[in-house]
Amino acid sequence: MRKNRTKLIVLAIIAIISILLFCLYNIQGGFSYAFPKRVERVLAMIITGTAIAYATVTFQTVTHNRLLTPSMMGVDSMYEVVQTVIFFFAGSASIFVVSRYLNFGLSIAAMVLFALILYRFLFRADKHPIFLLLLAGMIIGTLLGSLVTFLQVIIDPVEYESLQSRLFASFMNVKTELLLIAIVILVASFIYGYRLLRDLDVMSLGRENAINLGVNYDKIVLKVLILSSVLIATSTALVGPITFLGLIVSNLAYQFFATYKHSVLIVGASLISIIALVGGQFLVLHVFQLSTTISVIINFIGGLYFIYLILKESRKAG
Amino acid sequence: MIEIKGLSKSFGKKPVVENVSLTIQPKAITSFIGPNGAGKSTLLSMVSRLLDSDTGEVFLDQSDVKKMKSNEFAKRVAILRQSNHLNVRLTVRELVAFGRYPYSKGRLTPEDEEHIDRAIEYMTLGDMEQKFLDELSGGQKQRAFISMVIAQDTEYILLDEPLNNLDMKHSVQIMKILRKLVDELGKTVVIVLHDINFASVYSDRIVALKDGRLVKDGPTNDIINSEALREVYDMHIPVQEQDGCRICVYFNSHS
16 A cells, blocks of 8 residues: 555656646747746646546446446547537538537537447446447447548538647647636536545445445446546547547556555546656657647557557456 | 345346245345256345346335345345456455445444454454455455455345355355354355255255245255255255255266
């Protein structure tokens, strides 16, 4: 237990160092101009990082599955669908695009709704094997992806330009006015979710043991599924989809902390997530000179890590 | 006292438990026996609210189990199922400590620690309490889970085939501990067993199921005789007396 506390402190220090580096390194032009800009970006990364970490760890506990994340089930693709449909039918000059709040609200609502309908079909009382869920997620993702591509092919090229910038996760053009709402949603979710943490510890013993120990299992599963889709939707609507981040940080946290305690796992995963985003963005800015984006790097590393996890899992089963 | 009234359950169109009513006697070991697919585990799951029944009710001291708060129920009835694969890495002591969850919600008090110590001692797990569960043998793991249920300190302990995959020594050890729980601590134990000789030697009462229906319910000696057993298992089962215990010698029987 003490070891884990040390690990958390070390991670926190690394996170703070990367945040300071990001905010202060090689600051040019007017400090009073550049510094607040950078702080905004860092804030967006901290919000996104914690939201994704929290959502993924809790989601994986209630689904008893460490390879699935809400993003991979197609919640992210739903964001692309919403944006594309809006741009296609209403156009980039419409109120749905111009009003950031309306766009934000619509995206979140659509993603949460989609997630809940999906879970309703996939996680009903009977247990489904992992591969079936993964397959279902993949197929739904592909379906939504094709839909998006179809609309993008026939859309006006000018509209397409402005749509594109929305669909890649980017911390360079954070929608500042949305930061505050995102913080409010995040804090509210954490306060609401705090009481569930200990129940989640028990739920990692499996459904039957959890019910035996007096946990109101099905109710908590529902709460967590709602909470995690709200958080993923918020982070996606804020900066765009970063599909594999959740998978990387949750699994690194399981490996690194080897505990059942969600308080430790979630804080740990959040710190790893912040380090990955802030540190990664720092590299993008100062090493790659903006020749690539953070979401490309994370999805590349995340994809490799995912393949590694699947191979490890299948070796264990075989 | 647990009263089961008209419980039924179907999976798809196949009825698994049909209209079963019985009363579990307090401060005794009741064994559920019967052929494969008789509905023993399903019945136990419904009594312990792991599974919703299609029709019928279960009453715990006159109150409907479905209307009880899950946390209050967890302080009075414990259930242990046969599959105990865990996704997380836990030490024996951490697992046993989970047994106190209905009382302390994860914040252990000194009283909880005492219960945990006692439960570990009861299952003679003292020298391996800091070991991880995945380092233990099947029998040791099983004992750790039973230890958790003992730490839960409920009046009723329901066990679904706890002797599965255990060798003779550990089976006997576990049955003796269950006997002690009933005789010394006044617990009520309900257990699903496959080996009728364990049922015969250790239980006070036997409930026999077949094709989802209740066929026999009574004191052990009324059930462990060739005549009654034929009704349950459809085969001739000679019964011999050995040191005051009735042993079924069915290994070479002709039906």
